Amino acid sequence: MRIHLKTDARNILIPFEHQHLLTGTIYKWLGWNNEHGKLSLYSYSWLKGGRKTGNGLQFDNGASFFFSSHSRQLIGRLIYGVQSDPAMFRGMEISEIVVQEDPDLTNRERFFTASPVFIKRRVGDRIDHILYDDPRANACLKETVTTKLRKAGIEDASFDIRFDREHPRAGTRLITYKGIGNKASWCPVFIEGRPETKVFIWNVGLGNSTGIGFGAIK
Numbered sequence: 001m002r003i004h005l006k007t008d009a010r011n012i013l014i015p016f017e018h019q020h021l022l023t024g025t026i027y028k029w030l031g032w033n034n035e036h037g038k039l040s041l042y043s044y045s046w047l048k049g050g051r052k053t054g055n056g057l058q059f060d061n062g063a064s065f066f067f068s069s070h071s072r073q074l075i076g077r078l079i080y081g082v083q084s085d086p087a088m089f090r091g092m093e094i095s096e097i098v099v100q101e102d103p104d105l106t107n108r109e110r111f112f113t114a115s116p117v118f119i120k121r122r123v124g125d126r127i128d129h130i131l132y133d134d135p136r137a138n139a140c141l142k143e144t145v146t147t148k149l150r151k152a153g154i155e156d157a158s159f160d161i162r163f164d165r166e167h168p169r170a171g172t173r174l175i176t177y178k179g180i181g182n183k184a185s186w187c188p189v190f191i192e193g194r195p196e197t198k199v200f201i202w203n204v205g206l207g208n209s210t211g212i213g214f215g216a217i218k
Helices: 019-030 074-085 138-149 195-204
Strands: 002-007 013-016 041-046 057-059 063-070 093-099 120-125 126-129 160-164 171-177 181-185 189-192
Touching: 002 074, 019 074, 041 195, 063 074, 063 120, 063 195, 074 093, 126 181, 138 160, 138 195, 189 195
Parallel strands: none
Antiparallel strands: 002 063, 002 093, 013 057, 041 063, 120 126, 160 189, 171 181
């Protein structure tokens, strides 16, 4: 299930590096729960509707984003949190909540990113950030999603996933989160599998660190 959240952020300037602020707001809405520190079965998009200025992002007509989860209970917890305290950060406040039920994804294979896909793996003493054009990328992407599928009790022998490396929008981003740079991919993906498998991935996102705003798809 997915909820779309709209704000009244008109004429508010938001810093470029605001992902940690959005994450903190979502954690506030969720409250202390069993999702903290565990494999995240949820994802959320970047803020939409902004334009770049010299000092940050200006939202002339308000900002919007979505939050998705495999758990209806978690969605309900977030909605309750928003309704109890709609304030976000830098003067933004939620003005509207729109609930979207799981779509029929039977005939759909290509999915676009709503936040960059972050993949990391430990190699010896270092942590590699694996981008979409790395030969290891597709296998790592599948490995992480498979772990989430198994946690949810979903088995699908037909499941496969790969980056759409030839797409003209494929690229990379360096995202700074609390002072740490993370190399991530802004690249569509192809997903094969049963419709319920695709819906699960549509909700929980791709790659590592979906719990802090990476890997949401639309």
